[in-house]
Structures are given as C-alpha cells and as structure tokens.
Amino acid sequence: xxxxxxxxxxxxxxxxxxxxxxxxxxxxxNDAGGITTYxxxxxxxxxxxxxxxxxxxxxxxxxxxxxxxxxIVTGKGLADLIRENFGVKITFLIFIGLVIADIGNTxxxxxxxxxxxxxxxxxxxLSVPIAAIAVWILVVxxxxxxAERIFMLFSxxxxxxxxxxxxxxxxxxMVRAGFLEPQMHFNKDYLGIVLGIIGTTVAPWMxxxxxxxxxxxxxxxxxxxxSVWDVIIGCTATVVVAFFIIIACAATLHKNxxxxxxxxxxxxxxxxxAGAFASQxxxxxxxxxxxxxxxILPLATAFYVCEAFGFEAGINKRLDEAPQFYTLFTSIMAIxxxxxxIPNAPLIAITxxxxxxxxxxxxxxxxxMLIMVNNPGIMGEYTNKKFQNIVxxxxxxxxxxxxxxxxxxxxxxxxxx
Amino acid sequence: xxxxxxIGMMNTDITQMFIYFSQLMDxxxxxxxxxxxxxxxxxxxxxxxxxxxxxxxxxxxxxxxHKYAVIHWPDIxxxxxxxxxxxxxxxxxxxxxxxxxxxxxxxxxxILDQQVVDTYQHKVIRVNDIHLLWVDHALMVAxxxxxxxxxxxxxxxxxxxxxxxxxxxKNASYLKKEYLISxxxxxxxxxxxxxxxIKVDVPSKQFSAIPAADLGEIFLDLNIxxxxxxxxxxxxxxxxxxxxxxxxKTQRSLIEELENKEIAEILSSIPxxxxxxxxxxxxxxxxTQLLSIMESKYSKKLSxxxxxxxxxxxxxxxxxxxxxxxxxxxxxxLKQIKERTFKVEPAQxxxxxxxxxxxxxxxxxxxxxxxxxxxxxxxxxxxxxxxVHLDSSVKEVAYLMEKYKYYAIPVVDAGNVLQGxxxxxxxxxxxxxxxWRRLKKIxxxxxx
Numbered sequence: 001x002x003x004x005x006x007x008x009x010x011x012x013x014x015x016x017x018x019x020x021x022x023x024x025x026x027x028x029x030n031d032a033g034g035i036t037t038y039x040x041x042x043x044x045x046x047x048x049x050x051x052x053x054x055x056x057x058x059x060x061x062x063x064x065x066x067x068x069x070x071x072i073v074t075g076k077g078l079a080d081l082i083r084e085n086f087g088v089k090i091t092f093l094i095f096i097g098l099v100i101a102d103i104g105n106t107x108x109x110x111x112x113x114x115x116x117x118x119x120x121x122x123x124x125x126l127s128v129p130i131a132a133i134a135v136w137i138l139v140v141x142x143x144x145x146x147a148e149r150i151f152m153l154f155s156x157x158x159x160x161x162x163x164x165x166x167x168x169x170x171x172x173x174m175v176r177a178g179f180l181e182p183q184m185h186f187n188k189d190y191l192g193i194v195l196g197i198i199g200t201t202v203a204p205w206m207x208x209x210x211x212x213x214x215x216x217x218x219x220x221x222x223x224x225x226x227s228v229w230d231v232i233i234g235c236t237a238t239v240v241v242a243f244f245i246i247i248a249c250a251a252t253l254h255k256n257x258x259x260x261x262x263x264x265x266x267x268x269x270x271x272x273x274a275g276a277f278a279s280q281x282x283x284x285x286x287x288x289x290x291x292x293x294x295x296i297l298p299l300a301t302a303f304y305v306c307e308a309f310g311f312e313a314g315i316n317k318r319l320d321e322a323p324q325f326y327t328l329f330t331s332i333m334a335i336x337x338x339x340x341x342i343p344n345a346p347l348i349a350i351t352x353x354x355x356x357x358x359x360x361x362x363x364x365x366x367x368x369m370l371i372m373v374n375n376p377g378i379m380g381e382y383t384n385k386k387f388q389n390i391v392x393x394x395x396x397x398x399x400x401x402x403x404x405x406x407x408x409x410x411x412x413x414x415x416x417x
Numbered sequence: 418x419x420x421x422x423x424i425g426m427m428n429t430d431i432t433q434m435f436i437y438f439s440q441l442m443d444x445x446x447x448x449x450x451x452x453x454x455x456x457x458x459x460x461x462x463x464x465x466x467x468x469x470x471x472x473x474x475x476x477x478x479x480x481x482x483h484k485y486a487v488i489h490w491p492d493i494x495x496x497x498x499x500x501x502x503x504x505x506x507x508x509x510x511x512x513x514x515x516x517x518x519x520x521x522x523x524x525x526x527x528i529l530d531q532q533v534v535d536t537y538q539h540k541v542i543r544v545n546d547i548h549l550l551w552v553d554h555a556l557m558v559a560x561x562x563x564x565x566x567x568x569x570x571x572x573x574x575x576x577x578x579x580x581x582x583x584x585x586x587k588n589a590s591y592l593k594k595e596y597l598i599s600x601x602x603x604x605x606x607x608x609x610x611x612x613x614x615i616k617v618d619v620p621s622k623q624f625s626a627i628p629a630a631d632l633g634e635i636f637l638d639l640n641i642x643x644x645x646x647x648x649x650x651x652x653x654x655x656x657x658x659x660x661x662x663x664x665x666k667t668q669r670s671l672i673e674e675l676e677n678k679e680i681a682e683i684l685s686s687i688p689x690x691x692x693x694x695x696x697x698x699x700x701x702x703x704x705t706q707l708l709s710i711m712e713s714k715y716s717k718k719l720s721x722x723x724x725x726x727x728x729x730x731x732x733x734x735x736x737x738x739x740x741x742x743x744x745x746x747x748x749x750x751l752k753q754i755k756e757r758t759f760k761v762e763p764a765q766x767x768x769x770x771x772x773x774x775x776x777x778x779x780x781x782x783x784x785x786x787x788x789x790x791x792x793x794x795x796x797x798x799x800x801x802x803x804x805v806h807l808d809s810s811v812k813e814v815a816y817l818m819e820k821y822k823y824y825a826i827p828v829v830d831a832g833n834v835l836q837g838x839x840x841x842x843x844x845x846x847x848x849x850x851x852x853w854r855r856l857k858k859i860x861x862x863x864x865x
Contacts, residue, residue: 075640075642076642083530083543084531087530087571088530088545088568088571088572089571089572089573092568092572215641218641220673309543309568310532310542310543310544310545310563
C-alpha cells in the first residue's frame with residue numbers, strides 16, 4: 001500500500017471512531033415537526049423555497065461546531081456550563097422554557113407516529129401506546145451502545161425520502177432554479193414559511209444534545225477536525241433529507257394544487273400521483289423520524305435539567321438513585337401522550353406554541369453560548385476566531401429578528417384582522 | 418444522613434452569626450463617606466485552614482462593561498446583610514477590566530454552582546449556596562448547601578414558597594430543617610489555570626478513607642478536565658487505587674494526558690495482573706514504550722504476563738508473591754515478610770523454591786508462626802504442593818482451589834519453575850462470569 005493511501009485509511013478509521021454525534025443530531029433534527037414544515041413548504045411554494053436550505057445549512061454548521069468545540073475543550077455539557085457561568089436564575093428560565101417546549105415537541109413526535117401509522121391503516125389508540133412502551137423499554141432497559149447503533153440505522157432510513165422524491169418524477173430544471181436562484185417575497189405567508197424552515201432546523205435543545213454526545217464519545221482536541229467533519233456531514237444529511245421532502249411535495253402536491261396541514265396529509269396525498277409505494281415510503285420515513293426523536297427528546301431534556309440542578313441522572317442509575325431524573329422523563333412522555341390521545345386535541349395550536357417557545361428560547365441559548373465560547377477563562381486558546389464570531393453573532397442577530405417576526409406575525413394577524 | 422447537620426430551630430443569636438453567600442451577593446458596597454462604589458461580586462478565601470477565611474472582597478460596577486476592584490478585608494469597616502461599609506475613601510480604590518486572582522480560591526467562581534466532591538457521602542454534588550460564619554470581623558466558609566431550598570433561595574422566592582408550604586402544612590419538615598454539608602468534608606474541584614491541578618491541596622487523607630470502588634465511581638462522575646486535574650493532584654497510592662477502579666475508556670483518556678514516566682509509575686504501583694490487563698489493550702507501540710522506561714525487573718515480569726492468553730492460568734496470575742529458598746530459616750522468613758510492602762494484600766501463602774526457582778513446596782503464615790524459628794522453612798511446608806501450569810484453563814484452576822480450599826495457587830512453567838500465583842478474587846470473577854452465562858442458558862434465572 002502506498003504511503004498516501006495508508007495515511008488516508010488511518011485518517012478514515014479515526015473519522016469512523018469520532019463520527020456519530022453530528023450525524024445523529026442531524027437526523028434527530030428531521031423530526032416530525034421538520035418533516036411537516038418541509039412538506040407544507042413544498043406543497044405551497046413548489047421548488048421556490050429550496051434556496052432557504054443554504055442559509056439553514058450554514059447556521060446549523062456554525063452553531064453545532066461551537067457546541068462540539070465547547071464540549072471537547074471543557075468536557076462539560078452546555079447545561080453545566082450555563083449553570084456554572086450564569087447562575088441559578090438564568091438557568092432556571094432557560095430550563096422552564098426547554099421543558100415546556102420539549103413536552104410540546106414530544107407531543108408533535110407522537111402525533112407523527114400516529115399520523116404515519118394511520119397511512120398504514122392503524123389507529124392512533126393502538127400505535128401511540130405501543131410506540132411509547134417501546135421507547136420506554138429502549139431507554140430504561142437498554143444501554144447506550146445499543147441505542148446509538150439503532151439510531152445510526154434510523155439515520156439511514158431517513159434516506160428513504162430520496163426514493164419518494166425520485167418516484168415523484170420532479171422537474172430537475174426547476175429544482176436547480178429553486179435551489180440556486182433565491183427569490184424573496186415580502187408577504188406574510190412566504191416570510192413565515194422561510195422562518196419556519198430555518199427555525200425548525202435550529203432547535204434549542206439540539207445544542208444541548210450535540211454537546212453532550214461529543215462528551216459521551218470522550219472526544220479530545222486532537223480529534224477536533226474530524227469532529228468538524230462529523231458536524232458537516234450531519235448537517236448535510238439534514239439538508240439533503242429536507243431537500244428531497246420539499247421536492248417530493250413540490251412535484252406532486254404543488255403541481256396539482258393540493259394544500260396540506262400535516263406531514264401525514266403529504267404521505268396520503270402522494271398516493272395518487274407517485275404511487276402507493278412512494279406514499280408508504282414517505283410514511284415510513286415519518287414514522288422512523290418521529291420515534292427516533294420521541295426517544296431522544298424526553299430523555300435528553302430530563303438529563304439536562306438534572307445536570308444543571310445537580311440531581312443524579314443517567315439511564316444506568318436505579319430509580320431510587322435518580323428519582324428526579326426518572327420522574328421528569330416519565331412525566332414528559334406521559335403528558336405528551338395524553339395530549340395526543342385526547343380526542344380532538346388542538347394539535348396545530350400546540351405545534352405553533354411549541355415553535356414560539358422554541359423561537360424565544362433560541363436567542364437566549366445562542367447568546368449564552370457566544371458569551372461562553374469567547375471567554376478565555378472557559379475556552380483557553382480555543383475561543384472563537386474573528387470569522388467565527390462574525391458568523392456567530394450575525395446568525396444570532398438574524399435568528400432573533402426572524403424569530404421575533406415569527407412570534408409577532410401570527411399575533412398581529414390574530415389581533416388586527 | 419448522619420452528616421447533614423440539622424441547624425434549624427436555633428436561637429436567634431446563632432442564626433445571626435450565619436449568613437448565606439447568596440444573601441451577600443450583589444449587595445451594595447459603600448466607601449467611608451457613604452458613597453456607593455459597586456456591588457459585592459466575589460470573595461477570595463484562604464483555603465489553608467479547615468474552614469477557609471475571607472481575605473479579599475471583589476466588587477463590581479458598571480453595565481454592560483463590568484469593572485472590578487479588589488479590597489483587602491481589613492479595609493472593611495462594617496458588614497451586615499444590607500450593605501458593606503469600607504474604612505477607606507473612594508479615591509483609593511482602583512477599578513480594572515479584570516480582577517486577577519486566577520490562582521486563588523474564590524466563592525463565586527470556584528464553589529458556588531460548581532461541582533465538588535462530598536468525601537463523607539462519597540458523591541459528586543453541585544453547590545446551590547454557601548453557608549458562611551461571622552468570626553472576628555471576617556467570614557468563614559462553614560457549610561455548603563445542596564438542597565432544593567438553596568435553589569429556591571437563589572431564585573429569590575424563598576418567602577413565597579415558604580408561605581405556600583405553610584398554607585398546606587404548617588409543620589412541614591421543609592420549613593424547619595436546613596440540610597448543609599460541613600466544609601471539612603468538601604473537596605472543591607476548581608482548577609488552577611497555571612499548574613493545571615486542583616487549587617486546594619487535595620487532602621489525600623480524606624480520599625484514602627474512601628473505599629477504592631467508591632473512589633472509582635466518584636471519579637467517573639467527574640468530567641474529563643476535573644478528572645485530569647484531580648488525578649494529577651493526588652498521591653501515587655490514591656492514583657493507583659483510582660486507576661484500577663475505572664473502566665478502560667477512562668483509563669486511556671487519562672493516560673493520554675500524562676507523561677510516559679507518570680504512567681510507568683502508576684503501572685508499577687498497581688498489581689501486575691491489572692497492569693498487564695491494561696497494557697494488553699493498548700496499541701503495541703505504546704506498550705513497548707512504557708515497558709522500556711519501567712524498572713527492568715518489573716517490565717520483564719509484565720512482558721511475560723502479556724504473553725499469556727487471558728483465560729489461561731498464565732494470563733490470570735499475578736507476579737506478586739512471596740517465595741523463599743528452602744534453607745531460609747523460619748525466623749528470617751517472618752522478618753522479611755514483615756518488612757516487605759505489598760501493592761495488594763497477598764493471600765497468606767508463602768512458597769518455597771530451590772536455587773533454580775523451582776517450586777518445591779508451600780506454607781502459610783499460620784504454619785510459619787507455629788514452626789520452630791530456627792528450623793529451615795521447608796519444615797513448615799504442607800505435606801504436598803499443589804500447582805497449575807501456565808496453560809491450565811480457568812476451570813482446572815477453579816477446581817483445584819475449591820478442592821483444597823486454597824486462597825491462592827502457584828503457577829509453574831513446563832520446567833516446574835515458579836512463575837506467579839493466582840488468587841481467589843481473580844478466579845472468582847472468571848468463574849462467576851461463566852456460571853452466569855450457563856445459568857442463563859438453562860433458564861434457572863429469570864431472563865433480564
């Protein structure tokens with residue numbers, strides 16, 4: 001073997017050992033809420049919104065790189081760092097928001113499970129409890145290694161959207177135009193969906209998740225550049241999946257003028273245009289994504305809260321060793337499931353309010369992150385470079401503006417109609 | 418919960434002597450003319466005593482660009498929980514962008530909200546508040562508060578919560594009790610940025626009282642930076658005890674931060690079978706490097722151990738044992754036993770060898786004590802010496818040990834030369850693993 005090939009393989013092996021956190025985070029990102037947003041965007045505007053994925057990608061990479069770096073350099077979770085540097089009050093505020101938002105998010109995930117199973121003709125009163133029990137067993141009885149492997153497998157299942165999209169026979173010329181030639185329309189609906197796409201890709205709890213999984217992997221500063229590649233690949237996967245969901249919906253629903261409200265509607269509506277197979281593949285993707293996120297979200301939330309407030313946490317602890325942890329985990333699951341199983345639950349309102357809380361939380365988390373990542377007392381020589389700060393702060397400012405508009409615009413339209 | 422001292426229900430005099438750090442934080446500081454200088458930001462303490470005493474006060478002013486000033490404790494005129502009054506004039510105080518007390522221990526930066534080790538209950542805990550005591554015009558760190566009550570106090574809603582709880586249950590235990598942990602059991606973990614070790618001298622005495630298994634668990638609860646800093650601050654015995662009680666992943670991430678010399682020192686201080694187990698899992702280059710800098714006799718022993726398959730007698734054995742040539746007198750053998758130090762408590766067996774290190778017999782402490790001190794050690798030997806070979810299986814070893822009720826059994830090579838011994842704890846963990854698998858197979862145990 002030539003020397004160059006040898007070092008290539010050596011590097012590749014290191015990369016395989018390091019990868020995981022970014023790719024899994026990227027996949028959890030395409031949860032039921034994300035798939036709904038992309039489907040609605042594709043159905044309403046066709047290929048025109050594909051360009052939004054470019055800024056979404058940049059923001060995602062910048063934010064997650066910071067998390068990976070903070071995790072590697074400090075060895076501490078984001079929750080730990082916030083508590084240690086900003087005290088109890090700010091931590092409490094962030095976590096009240098995080099818990100409420102994540103109950104809403106988890107409810108949305110179970111709605112995704114219910115919706116996708118309805119496509120296969122299974123009632124939600126059957127699918128949701130079974131899914132919930134499966135998730136609970138996986139978390140409480142399983143171990144992290146198995147879970148991580150299952151999750152990696154899940155990540156590959158998300159590629160099923162590519163099949164759905166190709167079966168829908170899209171117009172590739174228009175795809176190229178929509179992706180590379182951005183169009184901005186300043187009306188409320190268009191702006192709203194642009195914000196929705198960017199907002200759904202950068203959810204606050206993901207930052208906590210990303211940083212913890214880097215620590216869980218025990219990554220060192222030597223492996224930092226491989227970790228950056230992991231982040232980039234994870235973010236690419238997120239965006240690729242989003243790209244094909246939009247295409248699938250644009251090529252079928254938009255072309256035929258069908259309006260949808262939920263991801264499930266998209267799966268059902270695909271059937272007459274792209275065939276039963278494409279519809280089922282779409283529903284399967286939704287199911288996998290939902291159950292994937294429904295596993296991680298309540299667990300992660302319970303973990304961060306306990307981390308920040310100094311309670312014992314972790315799935316390797318017994319119930320009597322970590323009562324707060326298990327209580328929180330189980331309550332988040334239970335509340336989410338009850339919300340879904342109530343007949344005529346206001347699901348759309350729940351989704352909107354969850355998005356609003358997420359949107360208010362995100363700037364707080366981002367600003368805390370930027371303050372800490374620039375503090376040499378915490379980061380040593382690995383503080384942000386000028387370029388990273390420019391991108392980081394402008395991302396934050398843009399996101400704050402966007403999310404403020406996202407929060408305010410539905411309120412304005414509600415009161416001033 | 419013996420340790421959590423209940424200091425509720427005290428008379429008012431004593432309560433006035435104690436104050437929580439959260440009640441002082443951000444309180445105004447006035448100069449001698451009553452002019453406001455800023456707020457209390459942090460307190461620097463001298464950690465040398467059992468209960469650290471305040472030495473400097475850090476005050477902060479300005480928003481959003483903070484400025485800091487450091488005040489020596491003797492310059493403080495009067496303290497109460499509303500404000501601090503200084504003896505000196507405003508003009509004498511210099512504010513700067515930063516306060517440079519990086520190497521010192523401060524309450525807000527290094528203790529409040531941080532993780533510390535509770536060496537009494539063997540846990541890693543997070544500090545919600547700090548309980549201070551007024552003594553001779555200064556403050557002393559008396560306890561840390563890790564309770565939910567502390568969290569609620571920090572949130573500033575202690576009164577509301579108390580009122581609410583009173584409405585529900587007037588005699589609720591929450592209202593009366595305060596759960597505090599005495600400072601003498603607390604080991605802070607803040608890292609000195611210059612030496613990269615733990616700021617406060619780690620009292621190895623406290624750590625040595627913690628059972629090794631608990632010590633390993635505490636260690637695993639820490640994040641990697643604290644693990645490294647704490648490890649570097651410990652003495653070699655505690656290091657060794659921690660090292661053998663943590664998993665390989667943590668061991669490896671730890672040695673990545675250490676010099677080869679330090680690693681060799683640790684490996685020389687842990688039982689040779691543990692050292693060999695660890696070296697076996699490292700890349701062969703690193704193993705060779707480490708072996709080359711160790712003391713030659715010990716590294717030879719280790720490289721031999723490394724050569725054996727892990728489920729054979731050779732792989733299980735340790736090279737720490739006591740052997741005497743057969744002519745040694747009982748008296749001199751006993752003397753040497755008393756003088757020698759061991760990394761682990763050895764089983765109470767003593768082996769008897771000839772000039773060529775061939776195993777000729779075995780005896781134990783009891784037999785030696787009872788024997789005539791002037792007689793050669795050979796006289797105290799068991800009637801027959803049992804042993805296993807380097808390639809004997811786990812089962813054979815277990816069978817022999819059970820049959821003759823030995824706590825340890827010698828291992829010899831093909832030429833009957835003594836190589837090492839296998840102790841009962843090494844064989845037990847192997848046998849339990851085998852038994853467990855088998856029981857599961859025949860479904861005696863409920864499936865997990």
